Amino acid sequence: MKIGFFQFEPRFGAVEENLERVLSGLHHVEADLVVLPELAFTGYLFEDRREVMSLAEDPAGSMTVETLKRFCHEQDIFLVTGFAERHGNKVFNSALLIGPGELVHTYRKLHLFSTEKEYFDPGNTPLEPVEVRGARIGMMICFDWAFPETARVLALKGADILCHPSNLVLPLCQQAMVTRCLENRVFAVTANRIGSDSRPRGTLHFTGQSQVVTPDGEILHRSTEDREELYVAEIEVGIAKNKKMTEKNDLFADRRPLFYTPLMEKK
Ligand code: ACM
Numbered sequence: 001m002k003i004g005f006f007q008f009e010p011r012f013g014a015v016e017e018n019l020e021r022v023l024s025g026l027h028h029v030e031a032d033l034v035v036l037p038e039l040a041f042t043g044y045l046f047e048d049r050r051e052v053m054s055l056a057e058d059p060a061g062s063m064t065v066e067t068l069k070r071f072c073h074e075q076d077i078f079l080v081t082g083f084a085e086r087h088g089n090k091v092f093n094s095a096l097l098i099g100p101g102e103l104v105h106t107y108r109k110l111h112l113f114s115t116e117k118e119y120f121d122p123g124n125t126p127l128e129p130v131e132v133r134g135a136r137i138g139m140m141i142c143f144d145w146a147f148p149e150t151a152r153v154l155a156l157k158g159a160d161i162l163c164h165p166s167n168l169v170l171p172l173c174q175q176a177m178v179t180r181c182l183e184n185r186v187f188a189v190t191a192n193r194i195g196s197d198s199r200p201r202g203t204l205h206f207t208g209q210s211q212v213v214t215p216d217g218e219i220l221h222r223s224t225e226d227r228e229e230l231y232v233a234e235i236e237v238g239i240a241k242n243k244k245m246t247e248k249n250d251l252f253a254d255r256r257p258l259f260y261t262p263l264m265e266k267k
Contacts, residue, residue: 001135002031003161003187004232007210007223009195012043013055019064022081023071031077031232032133037193037210038082038142038167039093045197045204049091049119056084056091059103065096073100078132080139080191082165090121095139095165097130105130105139110150113143115201129159135237138186142166145173145190148180149263155184156252160240162188168207178217185215185251186240194226215240 006025010018018041026034038044041064042055059065064083072079078099085094085106092108093116108123109116127150129136138159144150151162162180166173168190177188194208208225212233223229243251 001033001133001237002232002234003033003035003189004029004031004212004230005035005189005191005210005223006230007037007192007194007208008228010037010040010043010193012045012197012199014043015041015055015057015064018042019067023067025228025230026071026075026077029075029077029230029232033078033080033135033137033161033163033189034230034232035163035165035189035191036079036081037191038095038165039084040082040165040193042084043197044167044193044206045115045199045201046119047199047201052084052091052119053086056086058086059083059096059106065098065103068096068098069101069103072098076100078104078137080137080163080165080189082141082167091119092123093120093141094123095141095163097132097137097139097163099132104132107139107141109141109144111143111147127153127157129154129157135160138162140164142168142173145176145180148183151180151184151186151188155186159186160237161235162186164188164190166190166192166210168192168209169204171207174209174211174222177211178213178219181213181215182217183251185243185245187215187235187237188213192223194228215242
């Protein structure tokens, strides 16, 4: 299976321009699945909820989603993309799995980062892997990396590949995702953006270094901090089905859930 990411710099508020950039960046790509950054079409650093609402789209009537569905059909490809999702009077920081001619699945970010809490509603969709060409895809978004339960639940539910649209500003996640892969024996594609959002409330700089990591914790490729890149790797998905770390240790069978009950309590 061929999986990868497109690292680029969205321009804040320029939804159509960002869509064009993605379409031209992925022109003639040969892959089964490509992951795009978090909030790939709107940009990240919103002023307030009103501004998010004005840029977010309901996937049901979205020109962006219609264009991507058509693109996936023409290129015979699946995409996971960050998306500002409007749903009635709510607005979510979401990831969409789009395939040839259809929107397959929506995940709404569970763990909002910093100022996102001011203007996004917290996610309310279950962590549920979806099958794509024989692989089970689990979606998580950026700061979800800091809550290992996210990757664990997806892996326990059968995810082989974590698709991880990101807009990272801290220099911590890329190494942490190596551990997420090792402890769950899954692949992970972290698609980060580059460049900055300079807005009235300040400037945020994003750290690039998108990557693909294997269940053995090998970084197949890590991009630069500041250059656009389309990267695709051929992977053997079956490796992620074997949860053995040693001959006598299976990472799932050896778990002791009776001792993990505090995980179910809210502090
Ligand atoms: C983040 O969750 N965008 C850091």
